[in-house]
Amino acid sequence: MxxxxxxxxxxxxxxxxxxxxxxxxxxAGSNETAASGITVESANGAERVIPSIVSADEWEVLRLVNSERSARGLSPLTTFSTLQSGAEIRAREIVTLFSHTRPNGESCFTVLDEVGIGNYQSAGENIAAGQNSPAAVMNSWMNSEGHRNNILSASYKHVGVGMKHEPNSTYGKHWVQLFCAGFSERYTECSLMLPSSMQFPLGTSISSMGIAVRLRSNVWGDCYMPLSDEFCTGFNSGSAGEQTVTVNIEGCTAVFSVVLAxxxxxxxxxxxxxxxxxxxxxxxxxxxxxxxxxxxxxxxxxxxxxxxxxxxxxxxxxxxxxxxx
Incomplete structure (x- = not known):
């Protein structure tokens, strides 16, 4: 005994x-962080992390943009605070004047200077109105050559997404994508914003776990994007138990632990x-x-x-x- x-x-x-x-x-080896953004419930009841600088619809547009780019072997785009401010200004403006010209007669790109993004290497803008969902507006843009070229351009590193819902207007929801890239820009570090629980049913993909990535740009500071499977190694959605997953985006890495049950x-x-x-x-x-x-x-x-x-x-x-x- x-x-x-x-x-x-x-x-x-x-x-x-x-x-x-x-x-x-x-x-010692992990770059994961507790969620410092906001969390919302997705359609299937799972929690996802969304940085406070974007709305749920704007975040979903960014996810769909990167899905289209990833399918063609292109680097993902991220957003950051001042770029989001510019996109949201433009979303409000196109309610008044649906044009790449601002209501004051200036080019749409002057909004970048207005919010403090003066030294950019390249810039572009997509606008749309009347689509009721992120999927619908992305479908419209991807079926238009000029808009699609912006979404799939290798010249851009970031996209700010703005959405303004004006119920009393002709079109209701108004959408903007504001693209840009800085000179000699690179990411220097990566960290993750995780849901409060990292245990999921067997078969769950990383893309549906609701994880946000924070990348530090040497030009614009903290930038954000939703995490998806193509940037991860060490993960098997069909394997039960704890897994340690490595994220690699343009040479910046982070690690997180997940349990599939x-x-x-x-x-x-x-x-x-x-x-x-x-x-x-x-x-x-x-x-x-x-x-x-x-x-x-x-x-x-x-x-x-x-x-x-x-x-x-x-x-x-x-x-x-x-x-x-």
């Missing part, structure tokens, strides 16, 4: 030690593979220590003793189950 107890204790200590070590190592209904089976293993015990301990945040079926399974809380005791119970005690 004493030997068995010592074995259990040793297993628990080793599990805790591994968790603490992995937590320290991950923290199926549903077996077995207490302690966090990864949903139909059995309780030391990996499940480790994941429970990581949650108990705040290293990862489980939710849904994985969180329910982590409460191995069924007391309504996930603690180190649940990790020990899962480890005992895994060892056949």
């Amino acid at each position: 004493k030997k068995r107890y010592l074995k259990q204790l040793l297993a628990f200590v080793l599990c805790a030690f591994a968790v603490l070590n992995s937590a320290a190592a991950f923290a 199926a549903q077996s209904g077995i207490p302690g089976d966090v990864d949903g593979d139909g059995r309780v293993t030391s990996s499940d015990a480790l994941m429970i301990m990581r949650h108990a220590l705040g290293v990862v945040h489980l939710s849904g079926a994985a969180l329910a399974a982590a409460d191995a003793d069924g007391d309504g809380n996930v603690t180190a005791a649940d990790s020990l119970l899962a480890m005992r189950t895994a060892m056949g005690f």
Whole structure:
């Protein structure tokens, strides 16, 4: 009996030690951050992170732009605060005058100087009105050669998206894309804005996890874009359990941890593979220590003793189950 107890204790200590070590190592190598933007609920109920400088519709247009560019092997575009300000000014202006000429008679590009983007290498503008959704306006632009050329141009590094809804106007929603690039511009660092829970059902794509990327430009400072699968390595949507994913955008990298879980209904089976293993015990301990945040079926399974809380005791119970005690 004493030997068995010592074995259990040793297993628990080793599990805790591994968790603490992995937590320290991950923290040292990770560039993930808690969400400092705003979060909204997507159509399927999943949480997504959206920087406070854009609306949900504007963020979705940016995602669709990068989807079109990625399909053609082009670098993604990002947005930043002052460019968003310019795009939103132009969205309000085209309610009054639907033209690339501003209501005061000046070129649309003078808005860049107005918001403090004076030293740019290239610039372009797309406008549209009457489309009720990001998908609809992107469809209109992509079916127009001039607008499509702007969206797919290799000359641009950024796009600000503006949308102004004026219910009493002829067209309702008015849309603007304001493109630009700086001289000798490059990104110098990358970090991530993550949803509060990084546990998702098995089969979830990175694009649907609602992660925002923050890239630091040597010209414009913090720039943002939605994260999608093509910029990530080390991820398998069909593999249950915890995965460490590396993001690489134009040579800037960041790392994040995600858990994909199926549903077996077995207490302690966090990864949903139909059995309780030391990996499940480790994941429970990581949650108990705040290293990862489980939710849904994985969180329910982590409460191995069924007391309504996930603690180190649940990790020990899962480890005992895994060892056949």
